[in-house]
Structures are given as structure tokens and as C-alpha cells.
Amino acid sequence: MGIAKESVVEAIENALALLPAKEIENLLEVPPSADLGDYSFPCFTLAKKMRKAPAIIAKELAEKIPQDDLFNRIEVVNGYVNFYLDKGHLANKLLPKIKKEAMKYGQSDEGKSKSVVIDFSSPNIAKPFSVAHLRSTVIGHSLSRIWEHMGYKVERINHLGDWGTQFGKVIYAYKNWGDEPSSYSKGSIRHLLELYVRFHKEADQNPSLDDEARLWFKRLEDGDKEAYVLWEQFRKTSLDSLVEVYELMGITFDHYTGESFYNDKIPGAIEKLQPFMKESEGAEIVELSDDMPPFLVRKSDGATLYGTRDLAAAIYRQETYKFAKALYVVGGEQALHFKQVFAVLKKLGYDWADNCEHVPFGLMRFGDMKLSTRQGNVIFLEDVLAKAIELTKSIIEEKNPNLDNKEEVARAVGVGAVMFNDLRNNRIKDINFEWDELLNFQGDTGPYVQYTHARACSLLQKGGVPEAANLSLLQEEEEKVLVASLERFPEVVAQAAKGNEPSTVARYSLGLARDFNKFYQAHRIADAEEEVAKARLMLVDGVRQVIALSLYLLGIEAPEKM
């Protein structure tokens, strides 16, 4: 909670002596327009409890609230008590605080000595990293930082899809067609994709290929040497190329524990399941409530499924990390799967199943069709990033040809544009992959926020960062808006964490950037009258800091020049 909001809540709590602070905090809202104040307390819900008209409650409440330095005006309108913050006074408290706390501003101790494990990215290995995987990667990375800001110890887990029937397919394809001429070098990730696509094409004509693939996977699970060597080779090739992309985006993991990691933990998990297992059509299942299909433990050929591995993984993670929360950043199309997995955990008597949460997101589409690896209908993420970086370079040549480290800035901005594009909207929305939109750096985009940050840096370089200033001088409308916005930042982070919704931070950063650019447009800063310049520069520094921090929470870099 921001410092001003905190005092408003406290003032209401004391004057009202009826509701706990928590409830007041929930009721308190930000009015739709600035001339209605900065915080507003609606009295409608109290009307029943107090058996009085809202307007009367509001009036009496307002009268009981003592004078406070922070809010210089309280007004009653239509059953609302509106608080107007004294921005000068607020700035005097807030800006030094932001300066001091820097990247720690808005941190919470909510998660002190608790951990949250976040399962994200988790691409299928032996397949190229496509833009479809971008979503989980970028959202999960941002959530990791957001939860860290909430004080939690975060375990970033890349649950690589490095086990399963698809390996049977690739092995089969590689053995049968791997030596045929290809435009890609043998065994490379693009070559493997080519084989994978061909497998599906041929399997459509000849379904017995699917049996062959299942057989190869079964051999792999049974420890067949030939299958294992090929699997290892494919895994390494894929992982190497994955890590390259992660490095480009500045994304890291604490654990690369993929599905294969749980192989030796499967028997233990199955043993726990034993009392609930049934045989059905040759397969082994656990029946769940009527509204859900049964959970498959083992296929009729005895091989395991990814659900079984998810189960073993959840148990392992609880034992190893004692998580307070486990998040699965996985597409919405797997909602039923996770519902089943959590239900099975519950059935096993694990109460912590309630702390497991599927964090779904919408599909990435390309034109009318779903991107499908099987049909070879993929857009490689590395190609997208390369194109974005390329475009950024040409923009730099045009706008700022004397820039020092062009390569590095082009990478940060190009990659930032792609990542921001994925974080801007509520994650549940489907995304249409549009080159034009992705490569447009104007308006609500990552580069816009980064540009604003660079602008602020540039001002500070020119005017310097004052140690102190008379911040009561910040009385212009554009300045007040910025101060109020900076005060709300802690709330924004908390809200983003609560909803596992990075877009909350993205939207906030856009709004802050917009307000800053208006301010920049309307007033001289570095060359204003000395005392005013000092106050404004301190405000600029506060904005610079909070934009940098917002971008950090989104997992995006903030170059000082661009």
C-alpha cells in the first residue's frame, strides 16, 4: 500500500471505529476523474449496517476526520468521501523514499520466509522454440520477479517436455529418414522439426506409424540403449538452442528439471496412487468426480503419461521446496488437465493441493489458424527477435545515429518490444500474431516506455540529480498527476501478484510514461528557474526509477539512451 493510502485508511478507521483497516482498504477506490480527489470512500455499503443514508454517513465521517498534512481537502459528494492529497507534501515524503529504496520501492514482506515455485516456459524439447512458447516464458518470467517483489523466495522451474511419446516419433523419423538430404544440417533443431513434420504427414496416410512411435517411446522408458543415446543427443541439441534464446531475452531458471527428471520418482508416486487405481480398457486410471474424466496413470502398453509425471513433480516440489504456492504458467487449453492433477493430489490427502494454481493464458494465433508444430506451421522465436532487433537498428540509424552501443540497445529494445507485446493485455486473451503490430514502436508499446525512461535519464544527465529540493514547488497539474501515480505503485505490484497478471504492471508503466511525456511537453525542466528545476529533476528521477522498476518486473531492460 502506498504511503498516502495508508494514512487515508488509518484516518477512516479511527473516525469510523466500525470496520477493520483491511476492509476499508478494499472499499477505498480511486475516483474516475482527478477533480473528484485521489482516494474515495463510498459509504453505500455502510448504509444498511448503520441504518442511515449514505450521504449522511459520508458527511458525519468527513467531519470526524482530523486535519492531516497529507490530505489538504476532504469533500463529500453523493455518498462518497473524497480525499484530495496535498501533492507538495506527499512529494516531500514520497520522492526521498523512492530515491532511497530505489529498486526496492514497493516491496512487500508478505512472502517473508515463504517460497513460491513457478513452472513456466516448459517447452517441448526436440521441437523448435516457437512464438507460441513465448507466452508462458515471458509471463512466467515476469511473475517470478513480481512475486520476488512481494517478498517470496521464488523457484523458477523449466519443466521441459523432454519425455513422452513425441520422442518416439522423432526417433522413428530420425532412424528412417535422418540420412536423407535436407537443407538443414543433420540433427540440428530445424532438421528435427522437419522430421517431426514429416512423421505426422506420413502418419496421416499410414496410422501404423503411430504404433511404431509408441513402441520407440516404450523402449526408451524401458531403458533401451539405442533409444536412450538418440534421446540424449536430441535433448542436448534442443536445450542448447533454447538457452541461446533465453540469454537473448535475459531469462533465467533455477531448475531445468524436465519431465525426464521425474523418471525415478514415478514408481513412488504410483505406489501412493495404488489404493485409488483401477484397471480400465487395459489402462490404469484413477476415477474422479462425475464432472471430470478419469485420470490416466498408465497407458495400456504400460508407458506413463505426462499427467503421471506432473503428479510426481508436484509431490517432489512440495517435499523439496515446501512451497506456499505453486504456479503453473501453462496455456488455457490444459485447464482440465490441471484440474485433474490437483484433484488427484487432493485425493491422496495432500492439503497443499489447494496451493497449486494453474495460471492459464490465451492462444497465440497466426491469421486464422492455430500455430501447430505438427503441421510445420511455426514461427521461430529467434526469427521474430532477430527481425525486431533489425528494425530497431534501422530506427536508431535514423533517429540517433551517434548512439554509443547501438548493438546492445537494439537488442534490448527489439526484444523488449516483443516481450511487452505479450504482457500488455490480460493474459487470458488470445493474441493474434501480427508483424505490423509487433514491429510498431509507437503508442502502447515497450519501446514507448523505454523511450520515456531514456528521456528521463537524458534530463538527469543534463540537469543532474539533486540531493534535496523544495518539493512543495510541484504544483503544476502535470506534476501532481505524476506524484499521485508514483504513490500508487506498491498497490499496482500487489494487485499484479494477486491476479498473477503482469499486464497490471505493463498498463501502469504505460500510464506513467504517458503522464510523464505530457509533463515533459508542457514544462521546461532542466533549464527552469533553479529551485523549480531542482524540484522537477527530483520528480523526474522518481519517475525514472519507477519506470525502470516496472520494466524490471516485466523482465524488460531499460536502456539509458536509445
Add this chain to the structure above:
RNA sequence: GCGCUUGUAGCUCAGCUGGAUAGAGCAACGGACUUCUAAUCCGUAGGCCGCAGGUUCGAGUCCUGCCAAGCGCACCA
């Protein structure tokens, strides 16, 4: 057929968990660079919030029913 998700400006989306006059960006049109980075800013235009009921002081937001789109519904992940 059943379940989940989504429907808000021409397009892409916000809308603080039921509050005040529904807001941004893109695209279009018209303006602002001898001045701190124009990747910017200002202005104009654009709306039966899918449709119909209901709940109450009050509904884009909650409930019910339709309509439309997407995703799922045991041996893929």
C-alpha cells in the same frame, strides 16, 4: 452433446472484483521540432458495453436464458 474461456469505438484492448460523466492505443483527419531525444505531444471524429430478462439505492461488472467465437472432453503434451 457437455464443460471452460471470451464478446466494450473500424482494429487491438483497459475498466481497480457492484459505484460517480465507459477510457487508452492503432488506423483516419488537422496541428506542434532554430528550444532538455518528435520512438513524443495537442486536437477532431468514432459507443444499444453480443441479445433478452432478473437481482438492488446503483449493473459493462453479479444471476438465468439465448446468440457468436475459441479451447477442451482417457491411452499426445
